[in-house]
Amino acid sequence: MSETAIHPVVLCGGSGTRLWPRSRATKPKPFLPLVGTGTLFEATLDRCPPSAGFAAPIVVTGTAHLEHVEAQWPAGVGGEVIVEPSARNTAAAIALAALRLPEDAVMLVCPSDHHIADRSAFQRAALAAAELAREGWLVSFGIEAKAPETGFGYLQRGEAIGDLGFKVARFVEKPDLDRARQFLADGGYAWNGGIFAFRVGTFLAELAAHRPAIAAQARAAVAEGHSDGSRFYPGADAFARIESESVDYAVMENTARAAMVPADMGWSDIGNWDALLVARDRDEEGNSVTGTADLVGCRNVLIETDGPRVSAIGLEDVVIVVDGDEVLVTTRAGAQLVGKLSGAVNQ
């Protein structure tokens, strides 16, 4: 590992309900083979190899998902799992990881439940972001906005920093549709995909400046923690006191050193079944099938079944998911409501 290696910090928190019933509380989205052959978690590790300048990963997860993380950890990769006793959002998770690394290391914070089609574009953006991070910037990936999405936060591009990226002029919360359309027309806005590059020392200093309590409690949780080799357990009492807050609120929206690198890399947060259909390889009729199915006169239909055969006739823009004791059938437009179904809420 070179001294300038980038340390992937992979966040495996949350359970999510929007890909129910395939995704369940006991087996959430990162650990499912949703696009291609591997799981989203496996793909996240796989796109950060030593050959592209990455160090061994640090994965931050909860006790509930530890089993999945370790089962899907590739042999020989090394690295560490930080096991959180409970969920405390991203500011705390990133702080723990930072405190396990040297001050001058650069870390790349990666959600584990996104799909990135263009691996090379990701790695180029990571190198640019890492270079800005070494210069003291707190760097977000600015995902090229492809549609007026109302489910994402946006970054407004400020002045250029050399040819590596831009200052962030403004962070914008999830906009309504009119504003999202304006952002898209304006062209100076990008999606905030939750991928960040930080120099460890800079991040911890900014966290201490803007959220001193979180910084101090995270430091105490690490000081009271213990390692059993590949797993690190933060001290439970100190950890339990950490305020739950996102890194966006706690640090990014407050720091004067926010930057962004543009990233056009076939990114999707696979935020619902419709987004998954878009990310998938499809046949000539636009259908995507996983499992046994018989389609007659269907277009733009996604079928996922873990056993029973699904026979479908005459459907257009419909998603069918069979998973154990649950069957979901929704229009693509209705896919955004899946998380509100009683099955998803009460799983």
Added chain:
Amino acid sequence: MSETAIHPVVLCGGSGTRLWPRSRATKPKPFLPLVGTGTLFEATLDRCPPSAGFAAPIVVTGTAHLEHVEAQWPAGVGGEVIVEPSARNTAAAIALAALRLPEDAVMLVCPSDHHIADRSAFQRAALAAAELAREGWLVSFGIEAKAPETGFGYLQRGEAIGDLGFKVARFVEKPDLDRARQFLADGGYAWNGGIFAFRVGTFLAELAAHRPAIAAQARAAVAEGHSDGSRFYPGADAFARIESESVDYAVMENTARAAMVPADMGWSDIGNWDALLVARDRDEEGNSVTGTADLVGCRNVLIETDGPRVSAIGLEDVVIVVDGDEVLVTTRAGAQLVGKLSGAVNQ
């Protein structure tokens, strides 16, 4: 039982694929609770009670379905099951039943897989048909045509026979859509629902006149048959020689004594999942659910599940059936193609 009682002859043949996967070769449509609380077979027996002038039923079925017939036979009803060693269509089945009855008995031939919403209207039509049958007519129920259906045969009404019914001017095979529309506009056509009233002696004489071989072989099969009390087994060798032909082709289209009684009785042959949705009680949004389901923003959706919960969002005019290892999702318009699915064909 009065001497003028009507003898129900209930035909339980065929397996059918159009309500797959709920209907399977091993448990076909008559034996399923599709509308209301009982099965179609139970409802067929139930609408022919002694109080309305009916004798104990004769049921003609195959060995494969005998178990279902006997399991669903109401206690205390009496009657006989004729067990066919193989399927030989309706001419043979009706001939066997006729030969188990006295010459002057009137029989009412009833398919066991239709739904009739208006039981009183059925019984009134049966009484009228029986009276015409006693006068020597071979009587079809002429089901009031409600739509330009291309899946049924039609009866053209001829001159009136008193105030009981009409001569049949012509039998028409399943028409194309243009002709079906003409029939509906004309008003002088009714659907041939496969319900018939015959005096036994008249039927056997007409069968002998038009299909002497079938008549002779049926007579031999009954002569060589044996009864074990409630079941009658035709002689297998003679039965195997009977030509397979429908009563429509063999007798009704050839006889000079074809008559019809009009019947407007909420009839449906439940010919596919769409027809079942129409026959069902539905909620305000037009949905009908059997089993556990969670519907959000759905209209005119039929859900049948034998176990798994079905969650449906935003669907309109869609049928969802979950049955063991098979899941069917079809548009209502596509329901007519269900029988051609590989699951239905290869069950």
